[in-house]
Amino acid sequence: MSHSHLREQLAGTHLPMRRTAEILAALDLLVEDRQDTIRLWADRRADELPDGFRADVHGWLLWLLDGDARTQPRALGTLHSYFSSVRPIVERWATSRSHLREVTREDVISSVDGLRGSQYTGAVTALRSLFRYAKKYGRVFANPMRSIRVGRRPPGPVLPMSDAEISHVQQTAQAAAPRLAVTLAAVHAAGGEAIRSLLLEDLDFSQGRITLDGSVQSMADLTRTALRTWLDERRSRWPHTLNRHVLLSRVSANGTGPVSPYFLKRQLTLHGVSLDRVRADRVLGEALATGADPIHLTTLFDLSETTAVKYAILARQLLVEPPGQEPNPKPQPGTTAGNSPSSR
Incomplete structure (x- = not known):
């Protein structure tokens, strides 16, 4: 079916044109005949x-x-x-x-x-x-941008999350979808893009493994529970969706792509919960618990060497602070020591 013919067929109906076309294209049933x-x-x-x-x-x-x-x-x-x-x-x-x-x-x-x-x-x-x-392409003789660089704002200090921060995360992430996102960040140090891109094929419950952004990790008990809770809700709300992404929204369930970045922002960021903050706390907590070993951090979380060394140096600085200023690594929201990948 051509795109223009599909538009004629859907005229006067309540079916969404864009989502219907997206699904037909994914099934290789749509011929593109529109102007670009x-x-x-x-x-x-x-x-x-x-x-x-x-x-x-x-x-x-x-x-x-x-x-x-x-x-x-x-x-x-x-x-x-x-x-x-x-x-x-x-x-x-x-x-x-x-x-x-x-x-x-x-x-x-x-x-x-x-x-x-x-x-x-x-x-x-x-x-x-x-x-x-x-x-x-020879449109200019010299590049006036050659010595002009994009400035970077220096990163703020990364410190373990406070009790108040953890309590706020737990109270905010009550629904199944945001709680799953927080769990993946807190247990597996997953970023927002990795969470949005997670597919059903990336979950292996029989082997207890999860693949996040190409990195295969052991599926912690907390992760398993959060996934099953969300998947049950996902199945009941959109039983016939063709979308293979784990996280779905009312909009994305009608197509094949991931949820929008705003989906997580609406669920968490606008309520004062930063996935980046939770993720950084997880990595720092692991560094503090394992002697600030950058190789361990690289292997466990698939970090770059530069990032792993940064966390290792910060952990060593925190570990040698005098009594009274020692960091107090907190368990991640809803986790226990047994749920951390380093404890297995």
Whole structure:
């Protein structure tokens, strides 16, 4: 069935067009015959820019969309974000410059001066991408972004979670889905992306194993309980879904993709629970309990060597603090010592 024919068939019904098309495409039953909407979007947005910059920005957007032999295509959200950051800067440049090749390093610095936080990071990242494309394809003679780097905010201190923090997490994560997310972060140090991407095929109850972001780990008792509770609810709410992701929402159950990042944010972050904080506490607790061995942390949580060493150094610093300032590693929300992978 073609996409246009499907739209005609669903006209006047209550079935969601996008989700229905997604499922048919996953079953290889849909023929795409629509115009490429993202290319139309790129054409329209580029046409809104001053003449001298229009062709360069348009070529850049298509390069982001398609990639090349050495560059991976970017997601639609990246194109929107990059263009939103670059457009006001290009419009300001157009008041004194005629083409992208006339832009200097001083122009770039002036254009991002005054931006702070994510606005600064987004603008510099997008401009680096724009001029990388322009230099690669001969649109500029020199890259004015060569010596301009995206600044990084220094990370705050990582300390064991307090009793108040743990109590807040336990009170907030009462429903099955958020409790599963917290459990995966607290027991297996799983990040938000790994939790959202977890598939039913990644669960092996018979062998007591779970695969998170490609890393196979033993399934702790707490994890098993949280998974079975959620899977029972999942089965009762969406018994006929074709989606193979463990976590589902009302929206994602009608398709095949993972829940959106906002799903976990709505369930936890907006209520003051940070999965990154829970995950960091789990890794730090393991480092404190096992003598700050970075190799152990790398093996257990599939961390990079740099990250594992960072936690090991921090754990050693905490372990040698004088009495009265010693850290008090807390068990993870709802866990016991027997549920920690290091205790087995």
